[in-house]
Amino acid sequence: MCLHNETRAISHLDRTFFARSPRRVARELLGKVLVRTGDDGKPRMTARIVEVEAYLGEQDPASHAYPGPTSRNAVMFGPAGFAYVYFIYGNHYCLNVSCEQEGRAGAVLFRALEPLTGIEEMAQARGITISHPRDLIKLTSGPGRLGEAFRVTRSRDNGCDLTSPASGLWIGTDGFRAPTIRVTPRIGITKAAEKRLRYFIAGNPFVSGRKTL
DNA sequence: ATATCGATTATCT
DNA sequence: GATAATCGATATG
Numbered sequence: 176m177c178l179h180n181e182t183r184a185i186s187h188l189d190r191t192f193f194a195r196s197p198r199r200v201a202r203e204l205l206g207k208v209l210v211r212t213g214d215d216g217k218p219r220m221t222a223r224i225v226e227v228e229a230y231l232g233e234q235d236p237a238s239h240a241y242p243g244p245t246s247r248n249a250v251m252f253g254p255a256g257f258a259y260v261y262f263i264y265g266n267h268y269c270l271n272v273s274c275e276q277e278g279r280a281g282a283v284l285f286r287a288l289e290p291l292t293g294i295e296e297m298a299q300a301r302g303i304t305i306s307h308p309r310d311l312i313k314l315t316s317g318p319g320r321l322g323e324a325f326r327v328t329r330s331r332d333n334g335c336d337l338t339s340p341a342s343g344l345w346i347g348t349d350g351f352r353a354p355t356i357r358v359t360p361r362i363g364i365t366k367a368a369e370k371r372l373r374y375f376i377a378g379n380p381f382v383s384g385r386k387t388l
Numbered sequence: 389a390t391a392t393c394g395a396t397t398a399t400c401t
Numbered sequence: 402g403a404t405a406a407t408c409g410a411t412a413t414g
Contacts, residue, residue: 206414237406238406239399247398247399261398262397262399262405263393263406264396264404264407264408265396265398265405266395266396266397266404267407267408269406284406286406318407319405319407320407320408329398361406362406362407363406363407365404365405
């Protein structure tokens with residue numbers, strides 16, 4: 176199996192990690208860990224990043240930054256390493272991290288995670304019960320699902336500093352190196368649909384969409 | 389197994 | 402008024 180769920184100490188990523196092109200950040204984000212902390216500041220949920228998509232900013236017709244700066248996409252034009260959260264289809268919150276230098280838009284969308292700790296909390300947030308290992312897929316496989324599992328909302332989390340462990344939501348590394356990475360076109364978009372900007376860990380069962388590698 | 393469809397709202401034409 | 406970086410339920414092979 177290709178599970179990567181050993182639990183080790185997690186150290187945060189610094190801003191220079193994110194202040195690069197979305198393609199580069201997306202690829203290197205695979206294998207890193209998303210952390211949700213409780214009111215006491217301690218990690219409540221952790222999950223490994225196994226699928227992401229890059230959005231290139233004003234030059235990318237599929238990016239929310241394509242029309243230029245608006246109140247909705249403001250975070251994408253700000254400094255790197257901050258959460259851009261958008262609400263879609265009247266139902267779902269999706270989480271991104273801003274990339275590039277301040278003034279230049281760019282983001283990476285989190286599409287799937289592999290749960291590590293706090294699985295009970297995630298199940299509660301999703302409103303489901305885990306009666307079989309196969310049910311774990313439903314926690315965090317897909318951008319809307321992982322947003323709900325981590326209780327991400329625009330009012331709470333948009334603009335949150337994902338490089339700071341003092342934030343309620345942050346990104347770290349436990350030293351894990353992603354093995355084989357695959358690249359395909361992005362999912363669910365109609366504009367610039369052919370660009371290969373989706374990155375995922377080959378063979379990981381939590382990757383959303385197609386079962387074929 | 390794949391296909392189609394309804395939900396529900398911020399954002400833009 | 403239409404659309405959207407989705408999901409879950411239902412229908413059909």
